Amino acid sequence: MISSRSYDGLIVGGGLAGSTVAIALAQAGRHAALIEKSKEAQHKLCGDFLSPECLPFLRRMGIHPEAMGAETIQALRIVARDVIAEVPLPAPAIFPDQAKTG
Numbered sequence: 309m310i311s312s313r314s315y316d317g318l319i320v321g322g323g324l325a326g327s328t329v330a331i332a333l334a335q336a337g338r339h340a341a342l343i344e345k346s347k348e349a350q351h352k353l354c355g356d357f358l359s360p361e362c363l364p365f366l367r368r369m370g371i372h373p374e375a376m377g378a379e380t381i382q383a384l385r386i387v388a389r390d391v392i393a394e395v396p397l398p399a400p401a402i403f404p405d406q407a408k409t410g
């Protein structure tokens with residue numbers, strides 16, 4: 309619930325983007341109000357793939373997926389019938405595995 313105090317920012321939506329902005333503002337010492345319409349937590353990430361570009365943002369927020377049991381993904385494999393192509397990723401990605409990371 310939002311009180312009558314003043315805020316530095318108002319964030320609508322507490323998904324990945326909104327939560328990240330709220331954490332960044334709090335870490336910068338700012339007071340932000342976050343409004344989320346859903347009462348239940350939503351299961352994200354759906355496909356369980358965190359690209360390498362995400363990792364610096366997570367670490368800055370104090371989230372270390374590897375320490376929570378996440379696996380690293382080194383390559384991408386595409387399978388079409390009996391043809392298999394595998395390419396290395398430019399940097400390791402993360403498989404959070406919600407069974408381990410919650």
Ligand SMILES: Cc1cc2nc3c(=O)[nH]c(=O)nc-3n(C[C@H](O)[C@H](O)[C@H](O)COP(=O)(O)OP(=O)(O)OC[C@H]3O[C@@H](n4cnc5c(N)ncnc54)[C@H](O)[C@@H]3O)c2cc1C
Nearest residue numbers: 320321322323324325326343344345346353354355356357
């Ligand atoms: C099937 C599927 C698989 C995916 N797999 C991956 C993956 O493997 N890796 C990956 O990185 N990304 C994946 N994504 C994409 C990822 O889920 C989105 O990029 C990410 O959730 C976007 O974050 P967001 O905060 O912009 O939006 P959302 O996560 O959708 O959050 C928006 C929030 O705003 C709230 N909201 C909406 N309207 C209002 C309102 N009027 N007032 C208050 N609150 C409101 C919603 O309830 C919601 O909580 C996948 C997406 C799908 C659909």
